[in-house]
């Protein structure tokens with residue numbers, strides 16, 4: 234995919250005192266990423282490039298912000314690997330592909346003991362005061378919820394977990410340490426997991442009483458409980474269930490046997506088989 238550069242027209246100087254004539258217009262690309270003027274990008278030992286504080290950076294400062302082209306995973310996987318390395322995941326199936334050329338703001342490295350966190354889907358915010366010369370880092374667990382950027386970590390911190398993977402956001406110790414600093418889509422995933430629970434005996438009884446009168450309502454209530462999503466629709470819930478695709482299609486199509494089988498599964502295990 235070709236990258237569209239945003240441009241600002243800049244009028245050439247040097248014709249003061251002459252009748253106004255349309256001058257040549259020079260098109261200058263505008264950076265897509267932002268790096269605070271309190272920091273600079275420079276080569277990092279063993280990590281390509283990194284960003285370093287040039288002045289004290291107070292906690293709460295937006296240190297970097299990522300621009301780029303949003304696209305789904307299938308499209309993203311077709312892009313240049315070097316650009317993919319300068320990208321960020323912003324939703325379950327949405328990635329911001331980094332600019333064509335490396336920019337300041339592209340180079341904020343991972344650490345398992347970072348000084349920054351996510352201050353939004355594509356903003357990096359200082360979690361604490363950062364001293365002059367410190368590398369600016371965040372933990373990629375705060376932004377990554379898929380396997381597009383897994384690697385062995387050499388951050389060297391005392392709490393280094395050795396491997397950065399798509400499942401790190403699930404770690405309860407990281408959820409505690411980084412509360413308020415995950416990307417919004419991961420904050421929602423964490424909330425769903427915390428709200429999810431098995432059906433109580435009473436929930437299961439209600440399900441079996443309601444199933445004949447209104448199977449969609451009965452199953453929606455039960456699935457909302459086991460998946461921790463109090464506002465999700467029937468179809469969304471069914472798509473989230475770990476069931477085989479043909480069963481899923483039959484449930485969505487309203488096949489009575491498939492609906493009954495789903496009710497039985499939720500009742501018998503009290504939804505305990507649902508992650």
Ligand SMILES: [Zn+2]
Pocket residue numbers: 344345346386387388389390392393394395
């Ligand atoms: Zn590490």
